[in-house]
Amino acid sequence: MSEIEYAVAGGIATITLAAPERRNALSVEMSRELADAARAAEADRSVGAVILTGGAHFCSGAVRAVLADAGVDPAEDTAYQNLETVYAAFTTIGSIGVPTIAAIRGAAVGAGLNLALATDLRVVSRTARLLPGFAQIGIHPGGGHFTLLSRVGGRETAAALGLFGQEVDGERAVALGMAWSAYEDDEVEDAAGRLAQPLANDPDLARRAVANFRRECAPEGIPWEVAVEMERPAQMWSLRRKAATS
Template sequence: MSSTPDLKITHDQHVTLVEICRPPHNFFDFELIQQIANTFEALDQNPQCRAIVLASQGTAFCAGANFNSPDDKISRPENPGTNPLYFEAIRIFSCRKPIVAAIQGAAVGGGLGLALVADFRVTCPEARFTANFNRLGFHPGFGLSVTLPRLVGIQKANLLFFTGRRIGGQEALDMGLADVLVAQSDVRAEALKLAHEIAVSAPLSVQSTRATLRQGLVPQLQQAVAHESAEQNWQFKTEDFKEGVKAMTERRPPQFQAR
């Protein structure tokens, strides 16, 4: 396992730093999510790795998918079934090693879904968390219909989904979306510190405890992404979705027509 132009892998004792290298926004596509899945599966087989830190370069942790890209395959899936990107997401969720995410900036849409793969999130007041799918005119994805209410409760998840509002690091901490709040310059160091603290514990016991606490999560996510994909597939064809993406690009409130 080695670094790629999009993903930098660094080992420090029993902690591995996996760094997304698509600054400044770190938009994802199928290939990036697949690379993360491949890396996590390899780390599962590496006995020297006891904890993973997922971080990114640039100003955003991950601003989600770039729907304005000519190579966008997320909103234009080739087949009507489950989006292949979500199969790769399930592979990431299946990782057995504990994961700490370093959220130094925006975690938007599917980028928020990627942040919620982690067991813990270290963030800062400047960070922004948003599940802005409905603001763009389509159903949430990346398993967020399971992971977000699991973390913050159904009412707060409803609020974040229906409004698409952005919340800062302090509010994320208060509602349970984040676990540690530090200065922006200290986010990565604090995430690595937490991962090293986890790595001191007996690795077999940590993995066993984690598996117990996450029991049933992956099968639930498999069902969820199938449903999310079905809803997204028809909504991607609506005028509202076109308007949502256009409004985001033009930085104005969308004018939806329910069609």
């Protein structure tokens, strides 16, 4: 059974993470389906905007088994490829040629926070929890986490969350520039839909505009795809260390 729900209505493609029993933690298969859904939205020329949501729990990170397998032997081909597939869930969302909005309720943790930060815009519930979670389980951040944090919230936010492991709620995320607006839980998806609708009304313009938006607003630091690879050796080291002491 698919753990990704995909629907198109009124020029808006909605991608919903649908594994509530594990709070939408990203498995390898779920990550693959998510990337496929994102590419399907990009290929559909009637789509002018994509909304990414997880219902009550946005995404609690990567499934721990994926991280544990990588820790046993980071260079083993299957483990390496599986972690790369999880990375591809958010790098694909962040690179498709369609404007993207994350509608965040509940927690966005680790890879789930990367997924949220990969979108062009975020709307959150006031009680949403945005946190890296890497330090809490004794591993180095991955997926270009520092780059994603700094390009959205700036250096201070990247240090507080990415380096010092701090957590923010939805209202604080808005104040820091990590999200556009905060709502009550039952209003988040509708708010995302209202933001997406003008783009959905003119998909061709939306696609041209988002391409230039990303070029003109590119961060001054290293490119995200370089950051993903630069963080990887340190994360692999920390995963192997964790596996050795478990």
